[in-house]
Amino acid sequence: xxxxxxxxxxxxxxxxxxxxxxxxKAVLGKxxxxxxxxxRVPVIExxxxxxxxxxxGDRVALVGHNGAGKSTLLRLLSGIYEPTRGTSRIRGKIxxxxxxxxxxxxxxxxxxxxxxxxxxxxxxxxxxxxxxDDISNFTELGDYLHLPLRTYSTGMRVRLALGVVTSIDPExxxxxxxxxxxxxxxxxxxxxxxxxxxxxxxxLVFASHSDDLLFELCNTAIWMDEGQVKMQGSLREVLxxxxxxxxxxxxxxxxxxRLGETG
Amino acid sequence: MQAISAIDVPSAPVAHTGRxxxxxxxxxxxGIGHRELWGHLGWQDIKQRYRRSVIGPLWITLxxxxxxxxxxxxxxxxxxxxxxxxxxxxxxxxxxWNFILGCLTEGSDTFIANEGLIKHLPAPLTxxxxxxxxxxxxxxxxxxxxxxxxxxxxxxxxxxxxxEITEHGTPQPGLSWAALLAIPAFCLIALxxxxxxxxxxIISTRYRDIPQVVGALTQLLFFMTPIVWSTDILTKRFGxxxxxxxxxxxxxNPLYHFIQILRAPLIGNTQSWHxxxxxxxxxVIGWSLAFLAMRNYRARVSYWV
Numbered sequence: 001x002x003x004x005x006x007x008x009x010x011x012x013x014x015x016x017x018x019x020x021x022x023x024x025k026a027v028l029g030k031x032x033x034x035x036x037x038x039x040r041v042p043v044i045e046x047x048x049x050x051x052x053x054x055x056x057g058d059r060v061a062l063v064g065h066n067g068a069g070k071s072t073l074l075r076l077l078s079g080i081y082e083p084t085r086g087t088s089r090i091r092g093k094i095x096x097x098x099x100x101x102x103x104x105x106x107x108x109x110x111x112x113x114x115x116x117x118x119x120x121x122x123x124x125x126x127x128x129x130x131x132x133d134d135i136s137n138f139t140e141l142g143d144y145l146h147l148p149l150r151t152y153s154t155g156m157r158v159r160l161a162l163g164v165v166t167s168i169d170p171e172x173x174x175x176x177x178x179x180x181x182x183x184x185x186x187x188x189x190x191x192x193x194x195x196x197x198x199x200x201x202x203x204l205v206f207a208s209h210s211d212d213l214l215f216e217l218c219n220t221a222i223w224m225d226e227g228q229v230k231m232q233g234s235l236r237e238v239l240x241x242x243x244x245x246x247x248x249x250x251x252x253x254x255x256x257x258r259l260g261e262t263g
Numbered sequence: 264m265q266a267i268s269a270i271d272v273p274s275a276p277v278a279h280t281g282r283x284x285x286x287x288x289x290x291x292x293x294g295i296g297h298r299e300l301w302g303h304l305g306w307q308d309i310k311q312r313y314r315r316s317v318i319g320p321l322w323i324t325l326x327x328x329x330x331x332x333x334x335x336x337x338x339x340x341x342x343x344x345x346x347x348x349x350x351x352x353x354x355x356x357x358x359x360w361n362f363i364l365g366c367l368t369e370g371s372d373t374f375i376a377n378e379g380l381i382k383h384l385p386a387p388l389t390x391x392x393x394x395x396x397x398x399x400x401x402x403x404x405x406x407x408x409x410x411x412x413x414x415x416x417x418x419x420x421x422x423x424x425x426x427e428i429t430e431h432g433t434p435q436p437g438l439s440w441a442a443l444l445a446i447p448a449f450c451l452i453a454l455x456x457x458x459x460x461x462x463x464x465i466i467s468t469r470y471r472d473i474p475q476v477v478g479a480l481t482q483l484l485f486f487m488t489p490i491v492w493s494t495d496i497l498t499k500r501f502g503x504x505x506x507x508x509x510x511x512x513x514x515x516n517p518l519y520h521f522i523q524i525l526r527a528p529l530i531g532n533t534q535s536w537h538x539x540x541x542x543x544x545x546x547v548i549g550w551s552l553a554f555l556a557m558r559n560y561r562a563r564v565s566y567w568v
Contacts, residue, residue: 013566075565079385082562098383107311116307119300120384 002092002171002203004054004077009086011047011072011227046072048227049086054205059198061214061235062207063242064224070207073224074098074174077205092203095121095170097161097179106150110141110160113149117164127168135163138193140186154181166193173197175206179213191216211239211247215259287557294389301390305397323405331357331409338491344429347420349493352428354413355526356490358406362452363521364481365399370460371467371474378568388561392460396453403449410529421531428532432495438531448524451539455521455546458553465556468567488518517545 047069054060054077062070075081076088078096104113114135118128136145139159149157158181165173173194182190194217198204206217214221214235221238223231231238240246248256294301313319334357335350342349370392374381377391420426424437467473494513501508513519520541527534 016567075382080382080565082565084566094385096384099379105307105311107314108307112307116300116303119297119303120380120386122297125299125303 002056004052004088004090004092004172004203006050006052006076006083006088007086009047009050009076009083009088010045011069011076011081012043012045012084014041014043016041046227047076047083050076050083050229052222052229052232054203056203057198058220059195059204059218060206061218061221061238062205062224063209063214063221063238064230068224069227070224071098071176072227073222074176074205074207077172078174090172092171093122093169094172094174095165095168096174096176097165098174098176099178104149104157104161107148109147110145110149110152113160114145114164117161118168121165121168121170123168131167135160135167138167138189139163155183155186158182159186162190162193166190166197169197169200171202173202173204175204175208177208177210179208187213187216211243214239215247282559282562284554284558287554287561290387290557290561291389291554294387294393297387297390300386301393301397304390304394305401308394308398309401320401320405323402324408327354327358327361327406328409328412331413334491342429342492342496344432344493345420345427347417348426348428351410351413351417351421351530352493352526352532353491355410355529356522358403358410359452359522359525360485360488360490360518361406362399362403362456363518364485365402366396366456366459367463367477367481368474369395369399370456371463371477373460373464374468374564374568375471375474381565381568388464388557388564389461392457392464395460395464396456399456400453426531427495428493429495429499431499432493433498433533435530435532441534442528442531444528444534445525448528451542451546452521452525455542455549458546458549462549462553462556465560465564468564469560484516484518487512488516488522489513490522517541520545 050073062073064070072081074096075098076083077090078094079088079090080096082088105116111132114132115125115128118131119125123131136142139145139156139162141156141159144152144156149160152160158179162179162182179190194204204217206214208214218235221233221235222229223238223242231241236246236248239248251259309320309323313322316322318325331350331354335346335353338344338353339346339349369376373391373395374388377394380386381388381391414421418438422438425434426437427434463473463477467477494509497509497512520538523532523535523538524542526532527538
């Protein structure tokens with residue numbers, strides 16, 4: 001059973017190099033008659049009191065302004081950050097696609113990168129070797145896979161990353177914005193595969209500013225604001241509240257039907 | 264990101280979920296389980312470093328050979344030692360030292376160097392520690408080629424029972440099957456490399472001055488440890504009653520014991536169980552500390568990098 005339960009979780013980042021701040025505080029402290037602010041480290045409360053329950057089949061859109069905590073929430077859901085307060089319980093095989101520049105070595109070939117990513121996501125070398133052809137077909141990169149990754153365009157990197165995560169049958173897919181760099185044709189292909197994956201036994205959480213991608217991939221949404229969940233509900237409801245207008249209103253009937261929205 | 268407040272940092276902020284022995288043990292267990300991953304990454308590191316160079320990782324071997332030959336020639340003259348016995352002594356000492364040095368310096372840097380991966384892919388921290396230790400192990404294996412060559416050249420000198428490293432030094436038993444003790448000795452040293460990497464790695468991630476401190480101290484430790492000089496010299500310099508000096512300079516230096524358990528069997532020196540006891544004790548204490556650090560701060564590392 002795939003699920004993520006987050007209960008009253010907060011994520012506080014200590015900022016160790018904010019020296020000027022603590023110095024200023026120390027001085028101000030003296031004026032005010034306070035002592036001992038030396039040992040204090042400023043923290044940024046990136047997430048505050050988050051309570052969420054996600055279950056199998058959920059396709060969740062994460063929306064919100066820059067710095068609202070979307071990426072941090074994704075990292076909390078992936079288990080990279082454990083909450084500083086509160087609890088989080090994650091069940092299922094996780095495959096995150098966050099920053100495409102990281103976790104991929106630009107100097108080694110695409111194939112090698114596929115192998116390393118796969119190993120990181122808990123696959124064995126043998127299992128990955130079996131999947132290389134499939135990934136190669138899906139990404140349409142062909143002979144490019146033998147070239148160092150630094151020769152790839154952003155879109156090609158996205159293809160590679162999506163190819164790996166969709167080929168290994170993960171149960172929880174976490175996608176951060178940035179995968180929008182691929183062309184429309186590939187996106188349609190990726191969409192089918194992602195939806196299929198979620199339908200089989202999975203969960204998808206996707207942070208993006210691109211409404212089109214969200215329509216394609218998600219059915220529910222979470223609106224993050226200032227590190228808190230401002231609203232949670234169906235994609236249409238949340239987007240309407242977030243944007244201030246109904247993003248579906250000008251869509252043709254066929255599109256609405258395809259997206260599974262009626263009315 | 265809303266409120267910017269300040270909290271006291273006595274040792275680490277309170278975490279209700281992360282601090283458990285079970286999670287620390289799970290991390291280490293799962294980390295070891297990802298054998299293919301750290302094996303691949305460690306080997307990749309080596310290939311990466313010598314990418315596009317003609318002889319590739321053989322540069323590790325070659326640079327060790329050059330250093331060993333140069334230092335061996337110089338110091339054997341300085342200490343009036345026969346090159347046939349002193350050069351192997353220095354070479355092996357230097358090879359073992361390089362492994363220890365790598366574990367100390369690159370170990371402290373482990374999590375800092377893997378910042379990107381730690382922040383973007385969920386994986387046990389132990390994976391990165393083992394990546395570092397495995398990389399050092401591979402380098403040691405490359406360096407052992409130099410040992411094999413040196414052994415082939417000076418086999419006669421080393422296998423003579425009663426040979427002396429420096430003139431009028433302590434007679435050594437010479438090479439024998441006891442050389443096989445080098446295998447458990449290496450395993451024990453590598454086991455220590457793992458805790459050093461975990462413990463120093465975690466502390467260094469929080470306090471970025473630690474890698475600098477380690478860097479500054481290792482230089483001194485290299486000269487303080489009997490690697491380019493032998494304990495015979497202490498005896499020669501201060502006479503037979505030099506026991507005090509020997510205790511002060513060599514025996515109190517933990518690195519001496521680490522070097523000795525691996526070096527002695529490889530060049531047929533007198534082996535003493537007290538070195539094994541000291542190293543065994545350090546292993547237990549070190550792993551306890553590393554385990555404690557893993558329990559308390561494992562979950563904090565991704566916040567600190």
